[in-house]
Structures are given as C-alpha cells and as structure tokens.
Amino acid sequence: MNDLLNHVAAASNTTFDAIPIIDLQGGVIQDPELRASVAKEIRDACINVGFFYVSNHGVDPTLIADVVRQAKRFFDLPSAEKMEFDIHKSDNFKGYTPLLGENTDPENRGDLHEAFDIGWEELVRSGESRTLNAEPSSTSSLVQGGNVWPNAELLPGFREALLKYYHAVVALGKTLFTIFALALGLTDNFFDDKVTKPAACMRLLHYPPQTGVVDERVIGIGAHTDYECFTILWQDDVPALQVLNTEGRWIDAKPIPGTFVINLGDQFARWTNDIFKSTTHRAINRTGVRRYSMPLFFGTDYDVKLEPIPSCVSAERPPRYEIVMAGEYVKSRLEATYAHSK
Numbered sequence: 001m002n003d004l005l006n007h008v009a010a011a012s013n014t015t016f017d018a019i020p021i022i023d024l025q026g027g028v029i030q031d032p033e034l035r036a037s038v039a040k041e042i043r044d045a046c047i048n049v050g051f052f053y054v055s056n057h058g059v060d061p062t063l064i065a066d067v068v069r070q071a072k073r074f075f076d077l078p079s080a081e082k083m084e085f086d087i088h089k090s091d092n093f094k095g096y097t098p099l100l101g102e103n104t105d106p107e108n109r110g111d112l113h114e115a116f117d118i119g120w121e122e123l124v125r126s127g128e129s130r131t132l133n134a135e136p137s138s139t140s141s142l143v144q145g146g147n148v149w150p151n152a153e154l155l156p157g158f159r160e161a162l163l164k165y166y167h168a169v170v171a172l173g174k175t176l177f178t179i180f181a182l183a184l185g186l187t188d189n190f191f192d193d194k195v196t197k198p199a200a201c202m203r204l205l206h207y208p209p210q211t212g213v214v215d216e217r218v219i220g221i222g223a224h225t226d227y228e229c230f231t232i233l234w235q236d237d238v239p240a241l242q243v244l245n246t247e248g249r250w251i252d253a254k255p256i257p258g259t260f261v262i263n264l265g266d267q268f269a270r271w272t273n274d275i276f277k278s279t280t281h282r283a284i285n286r287t288g289v290r291r292y293s294m295p296l297f298f299g300t301d302y303d304v305k306l307e308p309i310p311s312c313v314s315a316e317r318p319p320r321y322e323i324v325m326a327g328e329y330v331k332s333r334l335e336a337t338y339a340h341s342k
C-alpha cells in the first residue's frame with residue numbers, strides 16, 4: 001500500500017466535529033518544505049472532512065469588497081430587471097436565478113436564494129461574452145463562456161469587479177491544484193495541462209433571512225455535494241453553512257473573517273476513487289439579516305477524462321466509478337438542478 005492509501009486506511013473509522021483552518025502563508029508557497037507540510041495538512045483535511053478553511057490566501061481584500069458591493073447592487077434591482085438575465089435564456093447556465101429557481105436537494109421544494117452566474121472570460125473583451133440578445137457564443141454546447149452582463153449604465157463597474165475577483169480566485173485555485181497534486185503523492189504539475197482554461201463557474205448568492213418556523217424543504221440551499229473538483233467559497237459574517245459529518249450530524253462552518261472555505265466536489269471524488277471526500281452541505285439563514293456568499297466552482301478543462309488517479313487505486317481499492325468526461329459530467333448535474341423550474 002502506498003503512503004496515501006495508508007492514511008486513508010488509518011482515517012476510515014473517524015469522523016469530524018470541526019473544520020480545519022490551513023494557513024496558506026500568503027497564497028503561493030515557494031519553499032518546498034513548507035509546501036510539503038501544507039500538502040500534508042490538506043491531504044488529511046481532504047481524506048477526513050472534505051472541507052477546510054484557508055487563511056493568508058493572498059487574494060486582495062479590496063477585490064472582495066468591490067465584488068460584494070456590486071453583488072448587493074445587483075440583487076437590489078427590481079425583480080423584472082434581474083429576470084432580463086434569466087438563466088433559462090442562456091444555453092450554458094449563465095445569468096440570474098430567482099428565489100426558488102433551483103432545487104439542489106431533490107427531496108426539497110426549491111432553494112431560498114437568488115444567484116448570478118458567470119464563467120471563464122478574459123477581462124479584456126475577446127468577443128466571447130455577449131450582451132443580452134446577441135448571438136450565442138460558439139462554446140454554447142458546453143457550460144463554458146457565454147456570460148451575460150447588465151449594461152454598464154445600469155451597474156457601472158459590475159463586469160470589471162466580478163472578473164477581477166474571478167481571475168484572482170482562479171489563480172488561487174491553480175495554486176491549490178498543485179498542492180492537491182502533492183497531497184495525492186503526485187508531482188506538483190500533475191494537473192497543469194488539465195486546467196489550462198478551467199471550467200471555473202462563479203456565483204453571487206443572496207440568501208434572504210428565514211425566521212419563525214423553518215420548513216426544512218425550503219431552505220437557503222438544500223443538502224447537496226458540489227459537482228466540480230473543489231469550491232472556493234467566500235462567505236460574509238452571517239452564519240448559515242453546515243457540513244454533514246459521517247455520523248449524520250450537521251457541523252457549522254461558521255464565518256471566519258479573512259478566510260475562504262474550500263470544499264471538495266464530486267469530480268475530485270471520482271478522480272481520486274473516493275479518497276478525497278465530497279461532503280454534503282447546506283445553508284439555512286435563520287439570522288434575520290440578509291446573507292451574501294460567493295462560491296467559485298473549480299473544475300478541470302471540459303475535455304479531461306476523469307480516470308482514477310493511479311495513487312488512489314489498489315487491489316483492495318479497485319476503481320469505483322466509470323470513466324466520464326469532466327464537462328459532460330458537470331453539465332448533466334447542472335441540468336438536473338434546474339429541471340424543476342424549466
């Protein structure tokens with residue numbers, strides 16, 4: 001058994017009561033010893049929890065503040081104006097989702113959040129994005145590209161703020177991929193050619209408060225696992241996120257200023273033959289005030305085959321999943337999420 005699989009065997013009977021905080025020491029860790037020790041911490045968090053916080057992640061707080069300000073302005077628009085960007089008008093899951101427009105947990109009746117979604121786009125316009133009612137992008141068959149933007153008179157600076165934040169977080173994601181590779185006993189460049197123009201989808205989320213008796217079938221976001229490799233989530237100071245441990249108890253992922261929450265998704269679970277945990281989570285905002293959060297779901301390029309990584313397979317642990325293409329997998333999951341509101 002290799003070192004990684006030894007750790008998995010040692011962890012198999014444990015659960016978690018807390019979510020670890022891992023110090024990224026400024027985001028890009030150059031020193032090889034430091035990288036190796038952070039990779040070990042991340043490996044343990046991925047095997048045992050599937051969630052961790054990162055502090056000292058290196059993303060400029062002014063970029064975060066700008067995008068949050070823009071998110072609030074967007075969600076404050078009248079509903080009819082937001083519906084101009086209805087995600088159902090998009091052929092690749094970009095734009096606005098109203099309250100109850102999604103149903104993340106099939107047992108539930110709709111999620112009590114509204115959202116605005118974008119995907120990869122260069123800050124300097126390349127002709128790939130479009131304003132509303134323009135020709136669809138050539139990549140419309142997949143979920144990449146094709147962003148829709150409120151025009152600049154309506155929300156000045158909106159596109160720039162979102163894309164600057166987006167690219168800063170994508171850069172962090174690429175660094176995290178190198179550390180995940182080390183954590184899996186691979187060379188740190190293992191994922192480089194698989195994340196050249198990654199399928200990174202970012203959402204602005206707004207959760208209105210739910211007070212009084214809460215119907216558990218209509219909550220902020222129903223219990224689910226994420227679809228991609230991992231998610232980089234910024235949350236404001238309003239608690240709502242909860243993570244399910246292996247004993248079936250919900251553990252609060254309370255807001256910690258200056259951190260992101262990182263959680264693994266199903267692409268990574270498939271790729272690592274379930275060595276990395278894709279852990280169920282949900283959000284319920286019972287606080288009486290609005291909550292804002294911003295996940296960035298970080299997948300690979302869409303044409304990458306999710307074949308089990310060799311260090312994650314052994315005679316005792318044969319491959320658990322059929323091989324799928326990353327893009328087709330995410331697309332099928334997204335279609336299921338929006339099916340009820342079509």
Ligand SMILES: O=C(O)CCC(=O)C(=O)O
Nearest residue numbers: 205221235241283293295
């Ligand atoms: O808003 C949050 O805290 C979690 C959001 C989430 O889990 C998701 O969008 O997949």
Ligand SMILES: [Fe+2]
Nearest residue numbers: 224225226281
């Ligand atoms: Fe999620």
